[in-house]
Amino acid sequence: MLEARHVSISFGGLKAVDDVTLAVRAGSITSLIGPNGAGKSTLFGILSGFLEPDAGSVSFLGQEVTGLAPHRICRLGMTRTFQIVQPFAGQTVRENIAVGSHLHRAQRKVALAHAESVALRVGLAGRLDKPARDLTIAGRKRLELARALATEPKLLLLDEVLAGLNPQEVSEMSPVIRSIRDGGVTVLMIEHVMQAVMNLSEHTWVLNNGQLIAEGKPAEVTRDPRVIEAYLGRGAAERLRTSGNEAHA
Amino acid sequence: MLELSILFPSLLNGLTTGAVYALIALGLTLIYGVLHIINFAHGALLMIALYGVFFLNAKLGLDPYAALPIMVPGMFALGYALQRFVIGRASHGKDENILLATLGLTLILENFALYAWRSDTRTIETPYTFSTVDIAGAMISTPKVVAFFGALAATAILLAFITRSDLGRAIRAVARERRGAKLVGIDVEHVFAMSFGIGLACLGAAACFLLPAYYVNPQVGNGFVLIAFTIVVLGGMGSFAGALLGGFIIGVVESVGGLWLGESLGQIGIFVIFIAILLFRPQGIFGART
């Protein structure tokens, strides 16, 4: 469904994304993990058209989309959310979601009704007429998800949609994400919340310093020494292994 | 087509005007660099300063250059108060608010001047108003030559102050990293007000140098606002060197443009430059691309 081939981008001499190649299978929930500053959101920016890569190409549904404007990519069926949520602050939850609904609906009433149904799926039904700025962080994350969902995408790029949520909120959101996939939407998520990554995603890519260092099933990848070192520092994998051996001994 | 004998004086005139423009633009740059305010009222405030110099001369017989010790601190105090009590309160952190608040200030100042002093254009006469200085064959009016050196001196003092003094360091700290400056105990509100005050002090000095060779009426501010912004944008927002260089460039463009196209049409060159820079190279000559 989505393919990135040898994508790279630099900012003022710093390579933020370095020769990344990945392919997202239709109908899957996959994830992109890595320590802070690894370039995950930057990669999302490239995939969704907000950034133009210095090298490489991106294709979606067999079509070249490298460098296409974000709104065009959205219209083709790929919608992204933002890590730092950016609601339309002065507007209500319903009006916020309706902006997404309007992508495929021209009539205001129809879009507003659709917004309501999307809010229901995401658990925002009770807050439809609240101004977006009055929502809690969890509420805003749901709104971000709802808006993107309202565009009826084929591929959803979720950027840390679970960040800042407490464990209960996370366990409330996970089935929502799964039901989105079950409804026919492919999901690629950037996540730090490992619980969700392990439970939800079938395949994971690990980014560190802009480079893809590992990929595979989450359970395998998190045991990969290179991945452990990326998160915990050089030698950590060895230390963990020896301390693990000692514990068993 | 343009003989040197005509072009040369025009160039020199442009440079003298440019020095004063640079001083005006420096104040604006300081205000923008530190407070991130686009001070729309800069022109109107210059106009008030010019009236200040005018009345000091008309009522007290004070020579404009001798008025410097009054105008500079006076304008500084005005600036400090304005930022502390009016503009700072109005901003609420929003760009548009500051734009509108400074617009409101412009309206008040310009129309107060209109109400209090009518729309007549005023000039002052000093013993040296009509004398000229011979520079390599070009006759440049004395007030303009004094303005040139005076503006440069004021600029040098300002830059020295910014780079060497404690307050200057605090100002640069706040300009670069507002929150961090607050965290290390710098009174940011105070620094804002000081910066605005210094910015207006520049206007006070500029007015003293400008009036002998120029004039004042309630509307003069309008012309200066866009010119000042053009310079700041040309040189690069927040760059002092840029404001200096930009001032000279614009001064010369205006002078030579006026030669070529006639005085009113010549001003078009400035605005076209302004639009072009904003569109094609918004960081200006020295600014960094964010």
Next chain:
Amino acid sequence: MKTLCAILVLCGAVALLPAFVSSGVVLNLVIMTLYATLLGQAWNILAGFGGQYSFGHAAFFGTGAYASAALQVHFGVNAWLCLPFAIACGAATGALVGALSFRYGLRGSYFALVTLAFAEVFRILANSVKFTGGGVGLLVPLKSSALDFQFQGKAGFLYVILVLTLAGFLLSWWLERSRYGAWLTAVRDNEDSAAALGVDVFRVKLQAIVISAGLMAAGGAFYVQYFHYIDPHIAYGPAVSVEALLGPIVGGLGTVFGPLLGAAALKLLGELTRNLMGDAPGVSLMIYGAVLIAMVTFLPRGIGGLFRRFARAA
């Protein structure tokens, strides 16, 4: 629906006014209030709904005014026919300014300054070119027939400005409940989010400035018919740009009635000032400047916002 009724009732009431009031002074006051409303409506579309604050809206006003005046003076074209032409010229100017500014990503203060620069450029050009009469301006020949867009009494002008402001009201009403309006306010509130949701930000902004400029140009054409005269300072000077933005800021940005509320409040304030302080030059504008600062500091949602706050608390 309520809003639409309110609009129609209001306009209906004004339409009936000449039947009950014959005082030229009162009618003139109403006309000038509606005229200020029209300018405010135009500015409000781009700034209130679209979030792009222009400080040089006179660029569009003046173009409409000159287009109409020049066609009449130089080519003897009927004044009514000049109106759509003026609107088209204004809209084209809007397209030019918008295409350049938005293509290069100008926002916030930079956009405001660029629009001011454009207005200044036009002013200087108008001042120097024979077609616009140079510094002397253009005097539109006095005619006395309604067929020539000039009227004996004020009533005719009242109806014309009423129709124009009605158009402005309907446009704003449409923005509040259409897909385009939803896109426009999304762009105003957060461009990146809007783009991520499929909104063509550039196109939406461009359309907004074209509509706004066209409406503003209509105001310019009306001005020429009402006052018979236009010159570079009136057409492109800061006064018109300021008049356009004061109303919506005072009355409430991004609302249907904000421009009217603001225009009416400011006119009232102006009249009060005139009664108290005589016709001294600059006094009312000084007060407007103070009002602007006060609004921005204390009442960012304008008077309309106050009403809404009371309505919600009640």
